[in-house]
Amino acid sequence: MSSRLADGKTIILRIELDTDRAQFGQAATAIEQARGDIVAIDVIHTDRNKSIRDLTVKIAEQGASERLTAALRSVPGIRLLHISDRTFLLHLGGKITIQPKTPIQNRDDLSRVYTPEVARVCQAIHEEPSKAYTLTIKRNTVAVVSDGSAVLGLGNIGPYAAMPVMEGKAMLFKQFADVDAFPICLDTQDTEQIITAVKNLAPAFGGINLEDISAPRCFEIEQRLRQELDIPVFHDDQHGTAVVLYAGLLNALKLTGRTLREARIVVCGIGAAGTACTKMLLAGGAQHIIGVDREGILTSERTYDNPMWQWYAENTNAERRSGGLAEALACADVFIGVSAGGILTRAHIETMAKGPIVFAMANPEPEIRPELAEDIVAVFATGRSDYPNQINNVLCFPGIFRGALDSRATTINEEMKLAAAEAIASVISDDELNRLYIIPSVFNGRIVEEVRRRVIQAAQQSGVSRRQTRE
């Protein structure tokens, strides 16, 4: 069986062998020759004439599953009964469910959870609306709202196709921070309609996590909702990403003996994530940031229709550099990619300063794969779960919402974001810090607790907490 495969897509092949005509070894050889990696074998049925087995096989490249199918079909006495993809199997019927907290076993239960008794609870909330926090799911429930316009790096794939990501976010909220999150994909990409829809559904929720809404609409949608609602509204692709990027960069700079003030930083992809990352870096004292998008380096020598690009050009690139990604990268210390897969080359990185920091964070395909350049960089990070140093907003959103909900904060402000970033960075001690460990794993049990604690503290100190909470 081969070593770790680059892509790691796993399929399950159900094969039937005529035991007098073929041996299992022939199937295994055919699979290995077609560059499949058998990682598990389950015997489903066996008798004197035939044997049915499920083979779990990892495949690396596109087209490998067709090659495997052809290879198995060419072996006499072996039939391929079925082929399934473990990832698709995991999505059958969706990934989350809603469960009652108590069973309804008799009429008495029924009359208390529902009519007539429930009416007294409704009236109590009618008289004192803040009781919605104590008598409904509001205090622990977040809406994950998308319009499907910028889903991962897949682009505008619409609300139906966005659902698996939003369901995934809801799972992460629950698993890591015990927040009940519900995915809502809206069938509109009109700014006003999205704002109206979110305002209308807000009563049921303690917070709104906006997700995968493309720039520049995401900026206005978030800003308006923050003004018009009294619960936290947080665009995860902007602020969740910025918080985690900031945490990872603090540690990578420390490791490589640089300061944020002096580091020469290139941000590629000036959309939701790139803009928010830049704002957080500027607030932290960064002095040398250059932004690059499809049209090249953003510079104040030009004017832009996109107001955020105009702001960006006026607040970065003090040297007024021009050109494309290659020109921006010359002698840079840090590359931050939140753009599109595969746009950065080894040759680009070779022009950067010695021992550069490369954060290729586009999903699902990073700007460059680590195996293409990790030998020439000091620190490499991606947004993916299958490489070291995963810089992904999943390190932030569960804990920051946990803290915001527990303190019943009216908003998630700059102080709370900075507190979350410092909390994430602090989980790695100076002794532990190394090039493959600049950011803790999402499975590190300390992250959510540490983020929650510091976020509650920041909410209280900045006056947005509505509840005294144990930190």
Ligand SMILES: NC(=O)C1=CN([C@@H]2O[C@H](COP(=O)(O)OP(=O)(O)OC[C@H]3O[C@@H](n4cnc5c(N)ncnc54)[C@H](O)[C@@H]3O)[C@@H](O)[C@H]2O)C=CC1
């Ligand atoms: N690792 C993480 O935690 C996160 C990663 N991302 C990833 O970052 C990427 C961008 O996400 P968003 O900011 O939400 O999307 P967005 O659509 O708001 O912004 C993307 C920006 O990248 C630019 N871009 C696309 N191709 C480019 C190229 N070849 N060169 C330069 N710029 C290019 C676009 O013009 C746009 O301005 C996606 O791949 C997404 O999956 C986003 C949020 C979190």
Ligand SMILES: CC(=O)C(=O)O
């Ligand atoms: C991680 C994430 O939110 C994204 O790639 O869009």
Ligand SMILES: [Mg+2]
């Ligand atoms: Mg996202």
